[in-house]
Amino acid sequence: MGNGTVVDFGLSELAFTQAILDALPDHVAILAADGTILAVNAAWREFARQNGDPQTLHTDVGTNYFDVCRRASAPESVEALSTLEGMHAVLQGELADFQLEYPCHSPDRERWFLLHVTPIRAAAHSAPSGLLVRHIEITERVISARKAWQARTQQEINSVAQLNAPAAPVTGQLFGAQALYQSQPRLFERLSAEYRELLDQAVAQRPFGEWHERSEALRRLAARLGALRAVPRDIIELHVRTMRAIMDDESNLKAEVYAEEGRLAVLELMGYLASFYRTYALGILRAALPNPLRED
Numbered sequence: 001m002g003n004g005t006v007v008d009f010g011l012s013e014l015a016f017t018q019a020i021l022d023a024l025p026d027h028v029a030i031l032a033a034d035g036t037i038l039a040v041n042a043a044w045r046e047f048a049r050q051n052g053d054p055q056t057l058h059t060d061v062g063t064n065y066f067d068v069c070r071r072a073s074a075p076e077s078v079e080a081l082s083t084l085e086g087m088h089a090v091l092q093g094e095l096a097d098f099q100l101e102y103p104c105h106s107p108d109r110e111r112w113f114l115l116h117v118t119p120i121r122a123a124a125h126s127a128p129s130g131l132l133v134r135h136i137e138i139t140e141r142v143i144s145a146r147k148a149w150q151a152r153t154q155q156e157i158n159s160v161a162q163l164n165a166p167a168a169p170v171t172g173q174l175f176g177a178q179a180l181y182q183s184q185p186r187l188f189e190r191l192s193a194e195y196r197e198l199l200d201q202a203v204a205q206r207p208f209g210e211w212h213e214r215s216e217a218l219r220r221l222a223a224r225l226g227a228l229r230a231v232p233r234d235i236i237e238l239h240v241r242t243m244r245a246i247m248d249d250e251s252n253l254k255a256e257v258y259a260e261e262g263r264l265a266v267l268e269l270m271g272y273l274a275s276f277y278r279t280y281a282l283g284i285l286r287a288a289l290p291n292p293l294r295e296d
Contacts, residue, residue, distance in 0.1 A: 027135040030120065033091060033128070035066030047135075051106070065133070083115060090119050091128050101138065112142040146256075150247060153259050157243050180230045181237045188234070194221060195265075196242050202261045203254055218265060222272030226280065235273060239266040 021028055021041035030039040040060060048059040058068065066087070072080030079102040086098030098117040105111050114136045119128035181188040198217050205211035225234060239262060246258045 026137075029065065029133045031065055031087075031131040031133060033130055035064045035087075037061050037063050037065055038130070044135075051104075083117075087117050087131055087133075090117050090131060093119075093127065101142070110139065110143070111137065112139045114138045149256055153243075153256075154247060156259075157240055157247070179237065180225070180228055180234045184228075187228070188238075191221070191225065192238055192241055195238050195269075196245070199242065199258055199261055199265060202265070203257050206257060206261070214265075215268065218269050219272045222269055222276055225269075226273055226276035230273065232270065232273065235266065235270050238269075 018039065018041075021030075021039060022043075024041055025043060027044040027047050028041040029037050029044055032038055037059075038061065045056050045060065048056045053059045057063075066084060069080040069084040069087075079100060082100055083098075086095065086100060089095040090098050097119070098115075100115045102113055102115065103111065104113055116134045116136060118132045118134075120130040120132055121127070122129050180191075198214070198221065201217075202211050202214050205214075243259065243262050246255050249255070
């Protein structure tokens with residue numbers, strides 16, 4: 001077959017286009033500029049049939065995909081609204097394309113997809129007249145990346161745990177040689193729950209920017225730990241227990257975000273406790289030193 005040879009498949013242009021779409025393994029749809037679905041491929045229809053739309057009444061040609069995103073309910077609503085904003089940004093030329101990774105689990109297995117939206121143009125430099133929407137399954141890639149991340153994070157947690165050495169003599173004299181988690185385990189569990197709640201708030205706030213109250217919350221927790229004569233080992237144990245519980249929770253899709261927030265929180269908490277130690281030690285010294293202005 002020479003260069004420039006045209007192969008006649010015996011199909012109309014429309015049928016040929018549909019055949020190309022159906023040959024793609026990804027779930028593909030072509031949208032008009034107003035969001036109306038103009039065409040979908042076989043993989044798109046099959047996925048819809050197996051996932052809540054057996055007659056493809058709400059996901060096939062003629063349906064407005066923008067409206068589908070607007071009507072999405074929790075927990076899918078966050079991704080759906082982000083998708084809607086991304087599609088509009090591509091249509092308006094604000095983005096060259098839009099990508100979003102999202103979960104779509106079935107009752108019997110975990111599934112992850114990559115949504116990829118690209119513009120369709122009538123001419124090379126014209127404004128977009130429609131969108132090509134692809135949903136690409138990336139489950140194996142996500143699980144593989146998660147396992148690698150979990151191994152690294154577990155190694156990091158174990159390294160932090162190794163720092164949990166016996167208290168130094170001076171610290172032991174000031175605050176008691178026995179760590180709080182050993183002497184008062186029930187109280188320590190409550191403090192652990194407080195630390196976990198603090199991380200929960202930090203993770204929940206993250207999409208909206210920095211949680212400005214985090215530092216104050218950590219300072220209050222450090223003051224409580226200091227008042228209870230906690231030692232640095234207690235903070236390490238607090239962090240390690242919390243992170244191991246998060247790592248053991250396979251359903252926690254934000255474990256990596258928790259790890260990032262935890263790295264910051266444990267260092268900040270340790271700094272606040274050290275500040276408490278300094279203030280406490282200075283108070284002891286000031287009480288012991290004679291007042292040079294006092295008359296005997």
